Amino acid sequence: MKNKKFSIRKFINDIHLWLGLGSGIILFLVCLSGTILAFEHEIKDFFAEEVHVEVGTAKHSVENLSKLLEESDQGFVTGVTLPDIETEPYVFTVKKDPKERRGSQIMVDPFTANMHTIKKSGADVFLMSMFRLHRWLLLDIPVGRPIVGVATIIFLVLSISGIVLWFPRKFKWKQFKRGFTIKTSANWKRISHDIHNTLGFYSCVFLVIMCITGLCWSFDGYREGLGNLMGAPIFDRSGPKIETGALSKSENITIDQAIALANEKLDYEGELSVSLPNKKNNYYSFRKYNNNNWSPVTADRLYMDTGGEILFVDVFQDKPMNVKIASLIRPIHTGEVLGMFSKTLYFLACLIGTSLPITGTLIWWNKLKQKRKRKLGNPLV
Incomplete structure (x- = not known):
């Protein structure tokens, strides 16, 4: 029996293999829910009830619409969003109790003053389940949040080690070329290997970004440390200090x-x-x-x-640039930062991330079967 020499590459490969097998199911669920949430707003808008605005010659004032809302026993108005498109309704936020955290939203036609309360649809319920799956695996927050956090750290290690393993042992163009393409004419074993290797390489940058930013929700210490490193607090929702007496x-x-x-x-x-x-x-x-x-x-x-x-x-x-980046951690994580372009890239990257535990397991299983066949064919091996 020949002893295989230890090498750094083999060590990285073993780390990549066993961490991937151990966390595969969790990573699959987190990536699958993340893929769906990439177009969360678009899905909600698709299933939401449409309110047709009848464009007229004159609009009601916001002050008047607020009074009409309060007179209709909808509650008191705490805010309003005015769209930049004339054919879209105003969206008022109203509360019946000051202790309410968010209140309810009512769409109002500024020309006719017709009101429509925004209600949760089946899509809202489904997406909330996907959100809870993505963040906490549908578990209690104190239990699910650290599990997802640890899985995210593992995924970060897998992404970095995957990049290292993608590079061929010999730095020749012929070897590099294989890592950029999928040989669709090969058997399914080779195709699954190419999908894992090639698509994993193409998506690795986005997956690393998702992991680095995603850890801000899992561990408070990490979020504070990253904020200190950047020189700007992350998730800072505080406004300027205004002296009310002045x-x-x-x-x-x-x-x-x-x-x-x-x-x-x-x-x-x-x-x-x-x-x-x-x-x-x-x-x-x-x-x-x-x-x-x-x-x-x-x-x-x-x-x-x-x-x-x-x-x-x-x-x-x-x-300053550091403050900009710190304030954009959430949209950088979700892909909203550049609109539909970045959302599409994140959707594809997350979809590939969902496939990686599956293709990785298939590669391991195929190699395991081949090893067993070799042992059966040559008992001395």
Whole structure:
């Protein structure tokens, strides 16, 4: 019997093999749910009820629509989103109890004042299940979150070791060429190997990015450490510190006047969301998305007191690069950062990631069968 010499490549291959076999089912479920969630918003929109806006000559004011909502016993208005397309409805956020976390959303035709409460569809329920599967494996959060976190670390190791193993032993173009193509004319064993090797290589960069960013949800210490390394907090939802005592004491302006002032300051086309003043924050908070920006998920923020004085303007493009990246961790993880283009790339990469545990297991099983056949054919081996 010949003893195989130990090598770094064999060690990396063993790590890649056994970690992959041990975590295959979990990685399959996490990647499968992630593949579906790549187009979460598009799926929701497809199954959501459409509200037709009858474009007329004059719109109701936001102030008037808010009063109509409150008079119809829908609750009190806490915010509104104004689309940049005339044929789309306004979306009001209303609460019947101030203690409600999010409240409910009501679509309103600004021309006719027709109201339609947004209700959860079957797609919403399904996607929430996929979200819970992706984040916690449908388990309790304290149990599922660390399991997914450890599986993500393993997937990161698998992705990096896979890149190393993709490189041939001999650095010749003929050897490299095999790693870029799938030999479709070969038998299914060779095809499964090529799918694992080639498609895994093409998707590895995206999978590594998903792993590095995904760990921010699994481990608080990792998220804080990454934020410290970047020099900017991750998932920072805090706004600027505004001294409420220093707010203008001039006469209060209407919601529509506040919106007009905000659009004047943020002078470009795009969707505008408004959070109305409340007991905790007695000022308007605006968030606007620029249609001409490089990313559809970046927004500028503006804060205004009830008298119309602009308190603070937070323009995304003016932020330092590290702050920009830290604030975009979520869309970088989901693929939303560059819109449909990056979503499609992430969908394909995650779909390949879903196949890797399957093809990897098939490769191992085929090699195991071949090894058994060799032993049966030559008892001295």
